[in-house]
Amino acid sequence: MAKIIINGGHKISGTVTIGGAKNSTVALIPAAILADTPVNFDNVPQILDVKNLQYILAAMNIRSNFANGDLSIDPTTITESELPSTAIKSLRASYYFMGALLGRFGRATVTFPGGDNLGSRPIDQHIKGFEALGATVTEVGDIITLDATAHGLTGARVTLDTVSVGATINIILAAVRAKGQTIIENVAKEPEIIDIATFLNNMGANIRGAGTDTIRITGVDRLEARNTHTVIPDRIEAGTYMAMAAAFGDGVTIKNVIPEHLESYTSKLLEMGVDMQIGEDSVFIGPSHDLKPVAIKTMPYPGFATDLQQPITPLLFLADGESTITETIYPMRNKHIAELRRMGAELSSLNPGEIKVNHSERLVGATVEAAEIRAGAALVIAGIMADGQTVIENATHILRGYDRLADKLASLGVDLKIEGVDLINLMP
Numbered sequence: 261m262a263k264i265i266i267n268g269g270h271k272i273s274g275t276v277t278i279g280g281a282k283n284s285t286v287a288l289i290p291a292a293i294l295a296d297t298p299v300n301f302d303n304v305p306q307i308l309d310v311k312n313l314q315y316i317l318a319a320m321n322i323r324s325n326f327a328n329g330d331l332s333i334d335p336t337t338i339t340e341s342e343l344p345s346t347a348i349k350s351l352r353a354s355y356y357f358m359g360a361l362l363g364r365f366g367r368a369t370v371t372f373p374g375g376d377n378l379g380s381r382p383i384d385q386h387i388k389g390f391e392a393l394g395a396t397v398t399e400v401g402d403i404i405t406l407d408a409t410a411h412g413l414t415g416a417r418v419t420l421d422t423v424s425v426g427a428t429i430n431i432i433l434a435a436v437r438a439k440g441q442t443i444i445e446n447v448a449k450e451p452e453i454i455d456i457a458t459f460l461n462n463m464g465a466n467i468r469g470a471g472t473d474t475i476r477i478t479g480v481d482r483l484e485a486r487n488t489h490t491v492i493p494d495r496i497e498a499g500t501y502m503a504m505a506a507a508f509g510d511g512v513t514i515k516n517v518i519p520e521h522l523e524s525y526t527s528k529l530l531e532m533g534v535d536m537q538i539g540e541d542s543v544f545i546g547p548s549h550d551l552k553p554v555a556i557k558t559m560p561y562p563g564f565a566t567d568l569q570q571p572i573t574p575l576l577f578l579a580d581g582e583s584t585i586t587e588t589i590y591p592m593r594n595k596h597i598a599e600l601r602r603m604g605a606e607l608s609s610l611n612p613g614e615i616k617v618n619h620s621e622r623l624v625g626a627t628v629e630a631a632e633i634r635a636g637a638a639l640v641i642a643g644i645m646a647d648g649q650t651v652i653e654n655a656t657h658i659l660r661g662y663d664r665l666a667d668k669l670a671s672l673g674v675d676l677k678i679e680g681v682d683l684i685n686l687m688p
Contacts, residue, residue: 262659262681264652266643268625272672273510278498278517279305279663280329280491283567284452286353287429288459288491289313289333290360293322294436295463298334300488305329305497305663308656315347316354338364345371351660355383355426358406359433362395366409372402385424389431392416393438415440415479423448423560428475429456436465438479445474450561451492451521459489495521497662498543500571500637502526505545506534507575508645512672515542524564528554528572532579553581553617558589569615570596570634574641577605577620585615595631596638602626603642603650625650633661640665644674656681 280303289310292299304310304326314324321339325332340361348354348371361368372383387397393416395408415438420427425448432453435442447453449471457470463485466478493516502522505512506529519526519538526543529536531554535546553576558566566589573596576583587593591613600607603626606618625648630636636658643650652658659665659681666678 261653262655263679264640264643264655264658265677265679266625266640266646266650266652267675268623268643268646268648268650270644270673270675271508271510272505272644272674273512274672275513275515276501276668276672277515278493278501279303281305281452281455281494282307282309282496282661282663283353283425283450283494284455284491285310286313286351287356287452287456288489289317289331290354290356291433291456291459292333293317293320293335293338293357293360294363294433294460295335295483295485297484298332298336299485301331301333301491302488303329303491303493304331305491305494307663308660309351309353312347312351313354316343316357319344340365343370353426355386356430356433358386358390358404359430362390362406362408362413362434363437366412367405367407369403369405372404383426385420385422385427386430388421389418389427389444390434392418393431393434393442395434413438413479415442415477417443417445419445420447422446425450425453428453432456432460432467432475432477435477435479436460436467437481437483438477440479442477442479443474444477447473447475448560449473451495451518455492462487462489493518493521494663496565496567496571496634498522499525499565499568500641500662501668502529502536502543502545503568503572503575504641504644506532506536506548507578507641509545509547511544511546513542513544517541517543519543524559524562525568525572528556528564532575548578551575551579553579553583555584555586557586560589566590566593567634569593570638571641573600573607573615573617573638574605574623574645576617577623577645579617580619582619583617585617587613587615593634596635599628599631599635599639600642602628603646605642622647624648627651627653629653630655630657633657637662640669644669
């Protein structure tokens with residue numbers, strides 16, 4: 261099991277370049293199997309999730325090659341095969357193979373996906389969309405079977421009961437090669453959805469309205485990749501480094517950022533009093549003093565991202581007073597609280613989805629456990645701030661979502677090492 265060991269108490273400084281968006285990449289890779297030609301991506305993050313997805317592709321006789329941020333996928337040799345349940349269960353986003361395989365073959369059999377333990381995350385909205393398009397859905401244990409081979413997928417109107425990024429993307433993947441027009445209402449608006457639509461449209465798909473409340477898709481017979489698709493920068497990674505720099509930095513420049521994707525987040529940092537200069541595609545965070553407490557409420561995009569409520573928490577320890585976090589997306593996203601308290605932090609959650617964060621004078625190193633990606637990111641920041649050594653166990657979770665973490669932190673002056681994982685191949 262991987263662990264990260266941090267010797268804290270050293271201020272960070274320098275420049276860090278943000279990688280491609282994890283939440284785009286894990287959907288773009290399944291989306292690639294819809295293509296009738298080889299597909300190329302660049303600015304792909306070097307994370308464990310990419311390797312797991314490549315493993316799933318290989319099970320379908322799809323060749324892929326990943327090096328230096330460039331990923332090539334050749335789906336022209338795809339065969340229908342049983343997907344490896346271990347890899348499927350290791351990441352939630354493997355459920356995108358349901359929509360992609362349904363769009364490609366008109367049928368799919370997938371083990372119910374795993375990923376971070378964030379409480380209940382049902383896929384009922386995904387299934388609602390697949391059934392509207394004409395698929396029969398059968399669940400036996402943790403196996404889901406989709407079948408539309410009798411009559412084929414046909415465009416339909418789908419209104420999501422709740423805003424869901426996963427359901428929005430999955431229905432797009434299924435509908436892009438369906439007959440006729442599909443209209444999806446009450447959709448998620450995240451930048452990653454626009455990224456997926458851009459990739460598919462550049463191959464000949466007809467998707468309109470990504471980034472708005474309603475997406476319209478006219479099915480096409482063929483998708484051909486004509487150029488390399490550049491994955492958008494990871495706004496969550498950017499926000500994590502911004503919090504880290506504000507909490508324990510002597511001046512950090514964060515490059516490859518789309519500031520518009522982070523407006524709800526940066527507004528909270530500015531409200532706190534963080535020294536921040538926002539450029540066209542970069543952000544400079546200076547040393548921060550006299551920070552004020554804030555009230556944060558996570559919301560679907562363009563609101564404050566649920567993936568950033570944990571990484572910002574260590575910064576809130578420096579505020580003069582009590583900050584509050586209301587988690588509306590995943591109320592049980594609180595696995596970081598007990599671990600941070602081991603390090604001397606003052607925070608609590610009396611009710612699901614409600615977190616109170618108080619000024620904490622001093623953090624001390626401790627042995628803690630990363631229960632999921634963003635909780636792990638909070639522990640990394642706290643470890644950098646803390647006096648003494650922090651050992652973060654179960655760190656594989658963190659490596660699933662943060663591009664070249666060891667290299668980037670070392671370049672900022674963090675004293676750390678990672679044990680129990682091959683950082684070259686990113687395989688446990």
